[in-house]
Amino acid sequence: MDERAEEPSRLIQNLAGRAIALELGSLDLCFVAALRLRSRTSETTSFSEQELVDAYRDVCALTQPEASGVARRATAAIQRLRDQRLLSRVDGAGVVRSGAYALTRLATSIVDFYLEEEALTGESLTLLLSTLHASLVELRDQARASTTSRECSDRVVGPLRVTIRDLVDGIERRQRGLDLQQERFQQEISKLLSADWFDAVARCQDLLEETTTTLRELNAVLLRDTHTLVTLLEDIRELAEDRGAPDANEACRRLSEQLERIAAWGSARQHTWSEYYQYVHRFLRDVVRLDPTRALTERLRAELGGKAGRSYSLVVATQPPLVVPREVTPPRERPPLERPRAEREKPLQEAVPDERDHALAATVQAVLAGGARTLSSVTEAAVSPLPEGERFSTAGRVAEVAARLAKVESARERPWTRADEGIWIEEWSLTPSANEK
Amino acid sequence: MTATKFVTLGDAVLDEQFPPVDLALRRGRHVDRDDAEWFGFLRDAADVLEPFYRRSGAELVYRADGYYYLLPNGDKLTKRQLGIAEMLVGQALTLLYLDPANVEQGGRVTREQVLAHLATVMGTDALIRALNPKRRKYDERVAQETVRARVADALRRLAALGFVEAVAAEEFKLRPALMRFAEPVRASADSADALSRLVASGEVAFAPAEPETEVGGGPEGDETGDGPAPNDGGDEPEPTSAEPMAALDVSVFEDFGFEDVEASTELKENDEAGVLE
Numbered sequence A: 001m002d003e004r005a006e007e008p009s010r011l012i013q014n015l016a017g018r019a020i021a022l023e024l025g026s027l028d029l030c031f032v033a034a035l036r037l038r039s040r041t042s043e044t045t046s047f048s049e050q051e052l053v054d055a056y057r058d059v060c061a062l063t064q065p066e067a068s069g070v071a072r073r074a075t076a077a078i079q080r081l082r083d084q085r086l087l088s089r090v091d092g093a094g095v096v097r098s099g100a101y102a103l104t105r106l107a108t109s110i111v112d113f114y115l116e117e118e119a120l121t122g123e124s125l126t127l128l129l130s131t132l133h134a135s136l137v138e139l140r141d142q143a144r145a146s147t148t149s150r151e152c153s154d155r156v157v158g159p160l161r162v163t164i165r166d167l168v169d170g171i172e173r174r175q176r177g178l179d180l181q182q183e184r185f186q187q188e189i190s191k192l193l194s195a196d197w198f199d200a201v202a203r204c205q206d207l208l209e210e211t212t213t214t215l216r217e218l219n220a221v222l223l224r225d226t227h228t229l230v231t232l233l234e235d236i237r238e239l240a241e242d243r244g245a246p247d248a249n250e251a252c253r254r255l256s257e258q259l260e261r262i263a264a265w266g267s268a269r270q271h272t273w274s275e276y277y278q279y280v281h282r283f284l285r286d287v288v289r290l291d292p293t294r295a296l297t298e299r300l301r302a303e304l305g306g307k308a309g310r311s312y313s314l315v316v317a318t319q320p321p322l323v324v325p326r327e328v329t330p331p332r333e334r335p336p337l338e339r340p341r342a343e344r345e346k347p348l349q350e351a352v353p354d355e356r357d358h359a360l361a362a363t364v365q366a367v368l369a370g371g372a373r374t375l376s377s378v379t380e381a382a383v384s385p386l387p388e389g390e391r392f393s394t395a396g397r398v399a400e401v402a403a404r405l406a407k408v409e410s411a412r413e414r415p416w417t418r419a420d421e422g423i424w425i426e427e428w429s430l431t432p433s434a435n436e437k
Numbered sequence B: 001m002t003a004t005k006f007v008t009l010g011d012a013v014l015d016e017q018f019p020p021v022d023l024a025l026r027r028g029r030h031v032d033r034d035d036a037e038w039f040g041f042l043r044d045a046a047d048v049l050e051p052f053y054r055r056s057g058a059e060l061v062y063r064a065d066g067y068y069y070l071l072p073n074g075d076k077l078t079k080r081q082l083g084i085a086e087m088l089v090g091q092a093l094t095l096l097y098l099d100p101a102n103v104e105q106g107g108r109v110t111r112e113q114v115l116a117h118l119a120t121v122m123g124t125d126a127l128i129r130a131l132n133p134k135r136r137k138y139d140e141r142v143a144q145e146t147v148r149a150r151v152a153d154a155l156r157r158l159a160a161l162g163f164v165e166a167v168a169a170e171e172f173k174l175r176p177a178l179m180r181f182a183e184p185v186r187a188s189a190d191s192a193d194a195l196s197r198l199v200a201s202g203e204v205a206f207a208p209a210e211p212e213t214e215v216g217g218g219p220e221g222d223e224t225g226d227g228p229a230p231n232d233g234g235d236e237p238e239p240t241s242a243e244p245m246a247a248l249d250v251s252v253f254e255d256f257g258f259e260d261v262e263a264s265t266e267l268k269e270n271d272e273a274g275v276l277e
Helices: A003-017 A026-042 A049-063 A070-083 A105-115 A122-145 A149-242 A248-288 A295-304 A356-369 A375-383 A388-405 B009-014 B018-026 B036-055 B084-098 B111-122 B124-131 B140-160 B176-185 B191-201 B250-256 B265-271
Strands: A087-089 A100-103 A312-317 A406-409 A416-420 A423-426 A429-432 B058-063 B067-072 B079-081 B108-110 B164-166 B171-174 B204-206
Touching (some): A026 A049, A026 A070, A312 B067, A375 A429, A388 A406, A388 A423, B009 B018, B009 B036, B018 B036, B067 B176, B084 B176
Antiparallel strands (some): A087 A100, A312 B079, A406 A429, B164 B171
16 A cells, blocks of 8 residues: 555544544534634634633523523533633643633634635635635746745745645635535525425526526636646746755645646536536426426325226337347258178288397397396497487387396496487396396 | 428438437337437437338327327337336336425435335335235235335336436436326326326226236235225236237247346236237
């Protein structure tokens, strides 16, 4: 597994090992939201303990006016938020005096999700992309102007990682906002039709058109600008690499991937919405407008419920698939059984007897008589007059004849000896047998 | 019809869309705007194809809901009635198509939703009786399993006919051709007149009388039915034509064709409709 694929697994294992969890009730969330709103309006970054309790009391008064023991519950709520790292103490005074507390980044992110309606619009996307474009142009100039790797790293790679990344993250966050908005629109259209049926047609069409226009604008802007931004990032990467800036490649690659993801999101959402748009329009036209009182549904329900008259079936064409017979292969005719008429036994023929064995025995006998006392010398003498092709096969027969005609002895370790060209045999010593003729 | 881009039938036949569209129509497929190329071809070629199919004993029908299909009206082109499972599932799908709650999902429903809707509208007992018509006594678990299998099979068959589109293993997209199931009740509460007209035009056929019920293979037990099943037609329609070909089961051809036709033998026994002319 490569390093990039391994990283998410390791991070997730780490999170699971730390047993992270969040348990937030509606009241706790409202409490955090109240703190967030107060910090915005009063421009304060921290709250005293009394301010926290007051905020909780106000939230309780709004959401649970009948609740008792508010101060005790506030203490418990503050502890819960601290345990879950949503609220942190920032004064560092310990027991010396009562503390000052601030919302953590986790808490602000959670409540911002509920408080902020940051859906992407044509205007906001154009603004963000133009800011991104201007920033990247500036970074490219900085990269050109820098002379050392350190300078390039400080002036280019750092901003790429922080400023530019934040801008791109902002676009992605607003995309998610738009996704939620679309989902809400789909639910709203469904609810409107369920509640008002025919009277909801105009409102449904407005909702459809609104989102369709937004998506069309967004996609057009993304298609137009993404390519330019990716090209700028590529220029910056090359310049930074020329100046030996470390990590420029990685920072540019990540941003390019993020931009391409944003562009892919645009076309994917437009495609999905287009399908939905067509379906809903067809529904409004073919179902709602043609059945303004929903009588058809009731009648069909009665039909299916068995309260209607005689049953029926729809008729459909059903031409079977074309028949394609197999290739016909005529069976092979088997010949009838019959008795062979020809004579099975072939007539005997006269043939010249093969006397080679006798000749070989005579030769071996003569060689032994001539004083040869080893198998190699007997073999060499017996096979050397023969044609080259017969020598190897004859060598074995020589050993057999020699063993028959003489007394054979061999050492425990029988040495291999050359008997002829290309013939090596295990050596025997031969003694003429007194019994042999 | 609108002006055609095909001047002669030959032009239409030479178009690359003709063979697949022709085969699909003859196999009972309904073609709507979601089949963009086929629908466009039919819209352009309708003027020349209508007389062509009429000579073959079929009517190329276009409905205002936005779909085409071929309706055999003679004996030259084979036809069949939908089985009871297909009819029940088709009507349930039509109700889901008309339900604004499904607009949120873009007209996508799951098999479980269809089953739940059928059980809600018909009642569980009636649904089981309708889809296990030959069994007077049945094991509840086996009968429910049969219902699930027959509904799944009906969905597959309806998808092949273009009433729904299978978008995932258990998910189907509802298509405009489902409105055919609502035709008999479209005009007025009293569907008898509409039904008579549709029968006369060959769009629908009355289901044959229910055959003798027989004791099924389930364990012994008391009959628990609570009245007649909806669409009180009993088992699948039997072949009704008196012609020699009528008794021929089309399923015997399925292994010989161009396609690998998957069919459950057990289900086919009950569900295969057999009207041939």
